[in-house]
Amino acid sequence: MNIYFDVDYTLIAMDGTLRPHTKETFSRLIDDGHKIYIWSGVGDRSTDIDRLKLSKYVSGVFVKPLTDFEVGLTRFEVDPIPDFVVDDHREIVEHFGGIHIEPLYFRSSNDEQMKSLYEAVFEFSECGKSAHRGFKKKPEKGLDF
Ligand SMILES: [Mg+2]
Structure with missing residues (x-):
């Protein structure tokens, strides 16, 4: 899957520190065949991604x-x-x-x-759903009557 991560309070706290276990998690997801993308409503966060290694x-x-x-x-040329x-x-x-992840405000x-x-x-990849409390399934299209 193409997995998109938000930055502020998803990956980093208010003081700019990285959420614990982020690197191991990214590494495991990639090993499982997923791709990691970063996006932010604030703008292009390439500098932060470099800083956080x-x-x-x-x-x-x-x-x-x-x-x-x-x-x-389309407007922001998000692909894939x-x-x-x-x-x-x-x-x-x-x-x-x-x-929908719990926000990380403080280190x-x-x-x-x-x-x-x-x-x-992992669970979602295997069976199309997850018991995680923040899990949201993408709404099916064409079911509006
Ligand atoms: Mg955020």
Whole structure:
């Protein structure tokens, strides 16, 4: 899958520190055949990705649409299409499907969210659903009557 991660409060806390277990999780996801993409509503975060030494895991960095998600994909030339998104904002997760992760505001050494995220992606890849409390399934198209 093409997995898109938000930056602020998803990967980093307010002080810019990385969420615990991010690198191991990225590495495991890549080993499982997934691709990691980064996007942010603030703009292009390539500098942060370099600073956090995440570049070797990341296949692309994009600007994230905050509203009109489908139009935004075209406007910001987001490619490939996200299969699974991880974000502390629920709305975008409900649109694309993925995990609504607990926001990380303050530096923490005992945050385990990345581990449960890995389990959720694994579970979803295997059976199309996940028991993770933040899991949102992408809505099926064409079911509006
Ligand atoms: Mg965020």
